[in-house]
Amino acid sequence: MNETMQALVVQQPNVLEIQEKPVPLPGPNEVLARVRSTSICGTDAHLINGDYPGFWPPAFPFTPGHEWAGDIVQLGPGAEELGWKVGDRVAGTSHNACGVCQKCVEGRYNLCENYGKPGLHAQYGHNHQGADATYAVHNVKCIFRLPDSISYDEGAIIDPASIALHVARRGNINPGDTVAITGAGAIGMLAADAARICGAARVVVVGRGYRLKKAGALGSEIVDSEAGDPVAEVRELTGGRGADVVLECAGVPQTLTWAMAMLRKGGRCAMVGIPTEDVMLACKSLVLDELELVGSRASAGEMRRVMPFVADGRMQVGELITHRFPLVEYEKALATFNDRGSGAMKIIVNP
Structure with missing residues (x-):
């Protein structure tokens, strides 16, 4: 050396x-x-x-x-x-x-x-x-x-994969849930895999461009944010009810606004993206629909837990x-x- x-x-x-x-x-x-x-x-x-x-x-x-x-x-x-x-x-x-x-x-x-x-x-x-x-x-x-x-x-x-698993766990995904992902970057893609690992029956990725196409190729349903109203599209895909869980992985004010509006009554949004500016949220639905918004920072022990899923290809x-x-x-x-x-x-x- x-x-x-x-x-x-x-x-x-x-x-x-x-x-x-x-x-x-x-x-x-x-x-x-x-x-x-x-x-x-x-x-x-x-x-x-x-x-x-x-x-x-x-x-x-x-x-x-x-x-x-x-x-x-x-x-x-x-x-x-x-x-x-x-x-x-x-x-x-x-x-x-x-x-x-x-x-x-x-x-x-x-x-x-x-x-x-x-x-x-x-x-x-x-x-x-x-x-x-x-x-x-x-x-x-x-x-x-x-x-x-x-x-x-x-x-x-492995480190970003563990962060994706952590945000999925912060989302409290239950077997059979419909999970929406806002942001088709690397964390969003890995969060889609993590959501399936945690039991999601459907995973819908909201994004644009080549990254969104990649999300579709890796097994997710996709919604093009540039082709119309992504909130309306997610609600249409879910029979008007919305997603049980949204994992916010883009970290920009608009996507967080979308994420909260996509939630089903009683739904939970786990946010891992960090906006560099403040976000204004409408709180009426937060209260009346008993929505939850939680933060997700890095990971806490998921490095070890995610490795078997990387090894067997479920975390791609x-x-x-x-x-x-x-x-x-x-x-x-x-x-x-x-x-x-x-x-x-x-x-x-x-x-």
Whole structure:
């Protein structure tokens, strides 16, 4: 192993460099992994664009990347005692929570009450240096064994697959439910698979363009948001009643408005998309129809739960990979990701 490595460094919003940096050393209960594949996430694009100033990241320069897979090359103190060894194939997730606050003890470490406090909580690739590099250090709380049947490229999409499963579980889907998905991006596609895994009888994806066509090819009913009123179309598909559950995966004000209007009486909307602006909601139906709107942040233990579904093909992560780039071409990879005309879904970067 060399003493230095390549790493993506965002010097300031939209100013990217590939730099030669020292290989980090793992501390207590940490491992050093050789990163084989990373995946570009919508959050990465926003972060690099400077959309969350002072929060994600707290400051520039910064190395993003939180969807990744690779293999362990070095163990920090205590990692071996916790069952890890050099050579283990792993997939990583971002939340390195404190483990001792009330939410962590209850298993909801994605809501760690010590979020962002130095030494207590780090979120890799968000407020802590990420995995867009040849090597990355992660706490053992944030890595999961990757089965041999899952490739590194597929492994880099385990984290968003776990987020999709989490939002489906937040939706409280019951067997036989009709579930609508607003947003035909990668999370929306994976949420459609997650809804079926949770027992949905019908899954309707609302979106547009090539992504919507892909959703149809992967087994969902589809509604083109540009062809008319998507709320009316979903209601027509459901005999006028609406969807039992809506998973809001686009994160824009209009789609949340649609999502709430698509719900059946007593329905529940779980929202994972994060709007960058405030949303105005009509609350009359929220009260009179006893609707529910809940947030869904990242995942909380679903990394392990989703892997068998990736391995057996029910979570169709490989179908979403459209482009691959080496790390030195990250700027080109990001431009492709941001270009809706490129046909991009999930873009894999191989350090």
